[in-house]
């Protein structure tokens with residue numbers, strides 16, 4: 001008998017305030033045309049004062065639990081992917097646990113920046129396969145607006161805030177790619193590239209939160225090659241090929257990266273879930289947000305094969321293949 005981690009519910013939350021590209025024209029040497037043309041981003045949501053990553057995560061988790069028709073008492077573990085926690089510690093995950101009214105099970109954060117959800121999903125799958133947990137809430141939640149340098153046009157126009165969540169449940173499978181659930185994972189990192197995308201502050205260095213710094217063009221080049229490669233590896237591990245893929249659900253950083261990856265995978269854009277125009281880059285939240293929006297739009301349906309892939313600071317990157 002094979003155990004599979006099957007998605008039972010999905011949900012998301014976006015802060016109320018929407019900032020259109022045109023707003024940046026007032027304070028920066030930039031244009032809506034440049035942002036749209038170079039990235040595909042049209043708008044992003046920004047958290048309100050006093051609204052924290054845990055607040056976004058709790059709302060996304062509530063939506064996912066409702067979608068799964070489950071109560072928090074049924075959840076054994078909560079894994080949150082974030083690089084923008086409310087505080088250095090405790091984890092956002094334990095704040096979510098308390099916020100949902102749970103006093104059982106366990107909760108912790110995973111940090112792999114924009115690839116965080118891929119790592120968290122793989123980690124949650126490990127909890128289920130090893131028998132540590134039967135039902136796991138996996139959340140990606142970020143308030144990247146809090147680490148933006150609002151004078152740096154090369155970064156601040158790119159990011160947004162948001163959260164998405166999945167409920168995974170152990171289920172019996174046959175051990176073939178026909179099973180529902182997570183079919184394979186492929187994870188990578190290479191710390192030599194830390195200077196390409198980092199935050200210039202931290203607990204042990206400056207004692208401040210710092211601001212995001214990125215050599216966008218260099219990250220772009222890594223993304224275009226590494227994402228298609230990891231997606232192919234994950235498909236191979238699952239015993240599938242591009243032809244079996246119903247949807248690519250990519251990290252939403254840049255429409256040009258998304259379409260270049262689809263092209264390398266020889267898949268048309270009508271098989272890609274795209275939300276970057278409305279959310280910007282929400283780091284670890286972008287894939288669960290895209291999964292939730294894709295389901296709401298009626299694109300993602302039970303039984304379909306999905307390939308998720310992401311790259312971010314570290315560099316860290318990877319891919320998860322699942323049957324929805």
Ligand code: UT7
Pocket residue numbers: 029030031034035038039114153154155157215216217218219220223253254257281283311312313
């Ligand atoms: O999620 C984590 C992973 N992150 C990513 O995947 C992001 C990857 N990188 C990218 O998406 C793209 O590299 C960017 C959107 C960040 C930049 O696009 P690009 O085509 O790589 O542009 P560039 O950095 O090479 O800059 C081209 C020009 C520069 O001007 P010069 O030097 O050619 O005169 C920039 O100063 O565009 C300029 N520029 C801007 N102009 C207007 C940079 N930002 C802006 C802006 N408005 N907001």
